[in-house]
Amino acid sequence: MRVLQMIFSRNFRGAERHVADLANGQAGRHDLLLLLRADHEEDGASIMRALDPAVPVRLVRPSLLGWDSWRAARAFRPDVVHSHGGRAGKVAGAWLRRWPRLATMHLDYRPAWYRRQDALVAPTGWQAEDARAKGFTGSIHRLDLWVKPALPLTPGQVAALRAELGAGPGTALLGAVGALIPVKGFDTLVQAFRRLPGDHLRLALVGQGPQRAELESLAQGDPRIRFAGFRDDAASLYQAFDLFAFPSREEPFGLVALEALDAGLPVVATDTKGARATLGPGGLVPPGDVDALTSALAARLSQSLTKHRPDLSRWSMERHLVGLDEVYQGLRRSD
Template sequence: MTSRLRILHCLSTREFAGTERHLAELSAIQARSHDVTLLLERRTTDARTGGDIQGFLCPDVKIVRAGRAGYLPALATELRSGRHDIVHTHLGRASARASWLRRAGLAGSVPVVATLHTSYRGRSYGTHDGLVCIASWQRDVLPERQREACALIPNWTVPPQSTAACRAALRERMRLEWRIPEGGVVIGTAGRMVEEKNFQLLIKAWKQAGLRPETRLVLVGDGPERCALQKAAQGRADILFTGYRTDMPDLLAAFDAFVVPSRHEPFGLVLLEAMEAGLPVCATAAGGVKDILADAPECLLPSDCLEALTAGLRRLETAAPRQWDMSRYRIATAASSVEAFYRRYC
């Protein structure tokens, strides 16, 4: 029988986005077979959106919060405690602190690995024993030593748990709420409203595309760019902003197609969710999107190209639903690969 591992996950954020959801789902499936602890900041609620990883965590995952002294002392205590067989850090802040403690000789002897949810930085990940890359572009730019000690394990998507009837009811309800005209096509996009998501270019392309009057663009999310984006939309009835939502990916039932205009997308989880929902998609060839759509190059667009994005929107307006092969992107497969990666070191 395979031995039970004592796993410590480390995350130092105050929001709930793709990485936080990734960790909530991974820790939940690991907790079925292993002892899982999650070290978090003292407060994890996003002041702008109210999103918080706390509400998405499995009860079987033990939560440790940083105290008044901050995250670094709490992390140092956990690393030296002898209570963990493997430490798994996520994102730069937690990873950089673990690296600093190791360089200072204050981390004990427990092996430390990380998932690269974004770009590699030596300051954050240079002392780690191993790295999980979620997309091939990350692996390709690693220093040689780190490349030899990495594993490529893509993110996953979870099939809808609701019935077809429930999804149909949700679709009808949301389209009534958004006042979608009868027979109207809804092209959706979602993400944190920041510059790299390139929603400004999407709005320009939408205005230029000349789509049917009943076709709608729905932008799901919030962030510092939202006011500027709403100003760029000029109050047009065919461009809708839903704000931050906690019901993605169920909300995808209300869409007919999906677009990802990002300048950079470390992985592209929301794209994967749209494909799981059977939506036709188009996305800029940025980061992990190139891996996801490697077998569908006709769905890829050059990055930051107004003309290509405009043409992509026109294609989506008339595109039929599409059944994608999602077998590579199942959480059980990923969790098994992560466990095998851990056992290299413990």
């Protein structure tokens, strides 16, 4: 099947990681083309670095997203157009109506993005309910996202990563991964961590973003806090952590929580829709509440930090790819 994937964002965060993994997985099972905007790279982070060389990519001009996308689709002749995010969703709905159109929801349902799609993929139940409640009349398909099991590191590699993050023997390393933007709640995390006593504690924030200077100001004077910046090896860093924090104010899904579970880490999380979807409703703390997060971290750090990997078979990429193939076939038959 000929599949045209589209994402027109200018960063490399959760949705972009999803599209990179998806394109890599589909490259061997479909005739694939991925459309990206030419200026997709931001702060040195680029989806291209996560793509397999087997994934064909075409760059479109930011000022001519619709026109260039239509020309690419006309030449490629897709059986289905699969868009991700607001810009791509709007372009597909306005310019590519000749072909069956599907969009994956990475946030909530927004009519301007999705109303002209023939079908939606909802990674969580709340997103499916949101789309239907807000009037979407096409088909909605509930497909869980996935976590890619990380390759196990040797003890020496783990020790080296811990040392790089300022954690030696006898220290407890708390980690957090994500874009440094207000919605991720890292300001709450930094303030909560600073209230925890103990020279044996360390906090590593992995990610880049416009809030970094503000967070560094909040962390000033506490040498236990380390800013690691954007890392291509972020998936491996979980194995260096002892505890994971997921402090978002809002989160539609939360892949980082699954990656932490894959590394066997205990997780302290705020009560967001994404945390409920991936971790369940128990033990979550109110978003933005420094006191509550401080108490939750202190309580978890007082317990054993032994690692245990739960059963994550539900979050299988192969299951998602098979489910998508069925959705594609249905769209193709109904065209």
